Amino acid sequence: MTLWNGVLPFYPQPRHAAGFSVPLLIVILVFLALAASFLLILPGIRGHQRWFWLVRVLLSLFIGAEIVAVHFSGEWFVGTVWTNTSYKAFSAERVQVHIGLHVGLVGINITLRGTPVQQLNESIDYNERFTWRLDEDYAKEYVGALEKGLPDPVLYLAEKFTPRSPCGLYHQYHLAGHYAAATLWVAFCFWVVANALLCTPAALHGGLALLTTGAFALFAVFAFASVSGAPRCQFRLGPGSAPLTPRYGSAFWVTLAT
Template identity: 85%
Template sequence: MTLWNGVLPFYPQPQRAAGFSVPLLIVIVVFCALAGSFLLILPGIRGHSRWFWLARVLLSLFIGGEIVAVHFSGEWFVGSVWTNTSYKAFSAEHVQARVGLSVGLVGINITLKGTPVQQLNETIDYNEQFTWRLNEDYHREYVRALQKGLPDPVLYLAEKFTPSSPCGLYHQYHLAGHYAAATLWVAFCFWVLANALLSMPAPLYGGLALLVTGAFALFAVFSFASVSSVPLCPFRLGSAALTPGYGAAFWITLATGILCLLLGAAVVLLHYAWPSSLRAVLDQSAPDCCGLATAGSPVILSNPLHPQFAPPDFKITTKL
């Protein structure tokens, strides 16, 4: 308790305000740059196909960007509450603050912001990340937080997710996040395959790849939702209780999975019912070259010596 010259163990360095996830920001910037590059070349596409290309490319970039971005988002299971809670360990002083909890696929994020920010001659504005990736130790990060002397509400919520906690939240959310992340990467691979197939004269297989993409995105949602069967420990923070619920990343992933299923089903339906309309949407011409013809289309002979193509005064004679 006397490590910092008799002051309770607390941040010795200047406090920094809550920041933004750098990997998430990189993903958003990359996909926005791709979308911006396409919008620059969009005026060069002539006719009505310009709008088909616009809808197709922007929808595809949205699906791919969302699948990658939710890996680095902590908005899968979120909650926040305004409360009057204790601030430091072994102290009876209380502060008015907003406490937030965000659970992602690779860890949790805990925020504490005072209202007002300046209380007890200190700046109350904390944003702490605790991860459980395969190469990182959550318990070690929690011990490091104890050594820093983080505020009481932050340590209280972080302790609930430790492996030794009787709540059992660590193992459930760790496994659920691990399997959800794995299925999302599989969905991303099928998204790349679907884009490649839809750019070739194979729209049926592109539609099937979109269906698989949506199926794996929904598998990720159901994998993370499987922890709902685990009784959630009550989070009592001073005079209020924190009750988390599914966040934006969860619902956006669910909507993306349903969107992929609808788009894939539409491509498959158009392939069998209106193939010409599907080729017009994908800006593809009919495969009538090299002797190929679509099913049900008439076969046209291209031999110039055939009587159908001979001029009126042209006679074909055979010499025996």
């Protein structure tokens, strides 16, 4: 135990909450760099054309950034709850925690933070991710979470999304996320084509390509929303505790608005 600086051997790394998503941060920085580059040359455009190009380019960059960024966001379906729940298996000790469930296109993210953080002589601050990409095994990741000895609330929510769970959430959100991601990448391709055509005399075709971009973005929203009408399991983390009820998150609504 001293080898890992006080962290238990079955979980040999510090359990700190994950920071901002690195891929999402990279996408934002790339598009911000493009926007900054355009703003540098904006003073060279004279007259009313300056404001026309300002709105046109910044709006187009926002659309492209949003289409790419939501792939890496876990804010498609979100639920949080403050509750008093058991913390470890085979233990009657209970803790006050804030639990969050964040469903994205390629997996789920479960956060668990104690209120206060220091309880039972340890820091309760977890941020665990479980993915269902085509090249990754969700069930294997869940087994790995069991071996790590993650807290009961994290394992409870993760188990609801396993392929063998009676809830059937895995197959619903796996397929919905797969088709939503695929249609969003098609929308991004049409966005690139639209920008290329709008810089040529074929502005009409560019407008049609931009409409097609919006259509595929809507298809992605509808693909993800298709699972909302399916029966859902109730997430209740203990007797007498308030249920965790997920709702559509910011990524869903921003994609719809875009």
